[in-house]
Amino acid sequence: MTEDHAPQDTPRNVDQSSDQIFVIVGGGLAGARAAETLRSEGFTGRVIIVAAEKTVPYIRPPLSKGYLQGHDDRDSLDVHPAPWYATQGIEIVLGMPASALSLAHKTLTLGEGTVLHYDKLLLATGAAPRHFDEPSTHLTGVHHLRSADSSTLLRAALRPGGRRIVIIGSGWIGLEVAATARGYGNTVTVIGHGAVPLGHAIGDEVGAVFAELHRDNGVNLLMNTTVHAIVGGEHGVTGVRLGDETLVPADVVVVAIGAAPNVQLARAAGLPIHREIPHGPISGITVDAGFRTTDADVYAVGDAASVFHPVLGTQLHVEHWANAENAGPAAARSMLGQAVAYDAIPYFYTDQFDLSMEYSGYPSLAAGATVVFRGNRTAREFVAFWLRENRVVAGMNVNVWDVNETVQQLIGTRVVVDPARLADLSVPLEELFEARGATQRVTD
Numbered sequence: 532m533t534e535d536h537a538p539q540d541t542p543r544n545v546d547q548s549s550d551q552i553f554v555i556v557g558g559g560l561a562g563a564r565a566a567e568t569l570r571s572e573g574f575t576g577r578v579i580i581v582a583a584e585k586t587v588p589y590i591r592p593p594l595s596k597g598y599l600q601g602h603d604d605r606d607s608l609d610v611h612p613a614p615w616y617a618t619q620g621i622e623i624v625l626g627m628p629a630s631a632l633s634l635a636h637k638t639l640t641l642g643e644g645t646v647l648h649y650d651k652l653l654l655a656t657g658a659a660p661r662h663f664d665e666p667s668t669h670l671t672g673v674h675h676l677r678s679a680d681s682s683t684l685l686r687a688a689l690r691p692g693g694r695r696i697v698i699i700g701s702g703w704i705g706l707e708v709a710a711t712a713r714g715y716g717n718t719v720t721v722i723g724h725g726a727v728p729l730g731h732a733i734g735d736e737v738g739a740v741f742a743e744l745h746r747d748n749g750v751n752l753l754m755n756t757t758v759h760a761i762v763g764g765e766h767g768v769t770g771v772r773l774g775d776e777t778l779v780p781a782d783v784v785v786v787a788i789g790a791a792p793n794v795q796l797a798r799a800a801g802l803p804i805h806r807e808i809p810h811g812p813i814s815g816i817t818v819d820a821g822f823r824t825t826d827a828d829v830y831a832v833g834d835a836a837s838v839f840h841p842v843l844g845t846q847l848h849v850e851h852w853a854n855a856e857n858a859g860p861a862a863a864r865s866m867l868g869q870a871v872a873y874d875a876i877p878y879f880y881t882d883q884f885d886l887s888m889e890y891s892g893y894p895s896l897a898a899g900a901t902v903v904f905r906g907n908r909t910a911r912e913f914v915a916f917w918l919r920e921n922r923v924v925a926g927m928n929v930n931v932w933d934v935n936e937t938v939q940q941l942i943g944t945r946v947v948v949d950p951a952r953l954a955d956l957s958v959p960l961e962e963l964f965e966a967r968g969a970t971q972r973v974t975d
């Protein structure tokens with residue numbers, strides 16, 4: 532590390548002596564897994580995690596589920612217990628956001644002062660919840676969910692029960708919070724843009740399953756609805772005004788309208804940032820399949836990155852736990868000079884009321900594809916497959932277990948399947964690989 536500033540600015544847990552320095556910006560799951568892999572792959576130089584949050588890296592999925600419900604305790608979220616980092620010789624600077632990056636000098640500025648030199652740098656800065664562009668978003672009683680602290684605050688607001696909770700956004704997090712809020716005995720309204728929740732993510736046909744699930748559990752779904760404003764005063768939020776001027780009264784409002792990748796450091800340093808459509812929303816720091824930016828010593832991973840996917844042949848931005856879990860290690864191997872072409876099939880899961888599901892596949896290919904259901908949709912026990920030219924591009928198992936690996940194989944091998952046999956519960960899924968005639972392996 533080069534010291535360009537007064538020694539008292541240097542965090543005490545950063546060792547001053549060493550040559551090869553790998554710095555990871557962001558103490559989330561991707562950053563923690565990358566640091567862990569650097570060590571397990573035998574890297575003996577210094578590994579420094581620079582973390583904006585004051586706690587060691589933790590996982591976020593329970594923040595809208597088990598932790599928000601009060602079932603999981605805070606320690607169970609930690610990727611590793613705090614002392615583990617020292618045992619691995621991983622230095623971790625907590626509560627200190629990196630504020631500037633100089634590619635020319637290979638330095639990272641922490642907060643307002645300390646400057647760290649790096650030999651290799653990994654940007655694992657995650658994402659931040661989107662806000663409405665208006666002051667009422669800061670009213671007492673308006674919540675955004677991303678950190679453990681924000682989940683603790685929201686839990687305190689939901690726990691008493693009997694309150695009017697309005698959730699803006701009918702995506703994964705909005706629906707998970709709705710289920711948790713109902714579990715505490717609140718009145719819950721979810722407001723969404725599309726005809727059904729999750730329509731943009733999984734299409735209207737499968738999104739309808741989630742609509743029914745929530746309605747069956749007493750959630751008031753206001754779909755095809757736009758929010759005009761969050762309203763309230765000095766005593767806090769009082770409601771949500773819709774586009775047609777209707778006021779939906781609220782004691783608590785949860786804004787769950789998606790997240791934006793944290794690209795500020797990279798952008799200010801001049802690194803390319805990807806947008807799927809010109810002038811559209813940012814989809815992450817542009818990296819190749821080995822997580823390399825255009826700067827040879829700077830990498831990006833996790834929610835912050837848009838990674839070239841060799842199978843799709845396009846950039847892919849994935850905001851899911853499994854991506855942070857698996858791509859973090861892959862990025863670390865790439866930093867160590869190993870050949871990496873990350874081609875994992877995106878995977879995620881959700882738990883809402885009595886529905887648990889796993890999804891594997893490429894949402895961009897699944898959009899507009901033919902959906903085949905295998906199992907009982909009404910009982911919410913099925914596997915849904917999205918087919919393009921009779922090849923599976925995505926699959927979702929709902930309250931059906933031990934099939935995810937097979938679903939991934941169907942996607943990965945790109946076998947041509949017979950939709951009727953795929954839907955037929957009497958035909959084992961494995962047979963779709965084996966049967967000659969009904970399936971044909973594609974080798975291109």
Ligand SMILES: Cc1cc2nc3c(=O)[nH]c(=O)nc-3n(C[C@H](O)[C@H](O)[C@H](O)COP(=O)(O)OP(=O)(O)OC[C@H]3O[C@@H](n4cnc5c(N)ncnc54)[C@H](O)[C@@H]3O)c2cc1C
Nearest residue numbers: 557559560561583591592628629657833834850851852855
């Ligand atoms: C409430 C919630 C529920 C979720 N549920 C699911 C689920 O059920 N299934 C699923 O697959 N995925 C789920 N996810 C998504 C999953 O948690 C994320 O994909 C994952 O956390 C991404 O990990 P990451 O390390 O890339 O980013 P993050 O976890 O966001 O970590 C990035 C870290 O970098 C820090 N940082 C940012 N800028 C700086 C800076 N300049 N300097 C230093 N540090 C910085 C941030 O403070 C943060 O701590 C959920 C997410 C949330 C918020």
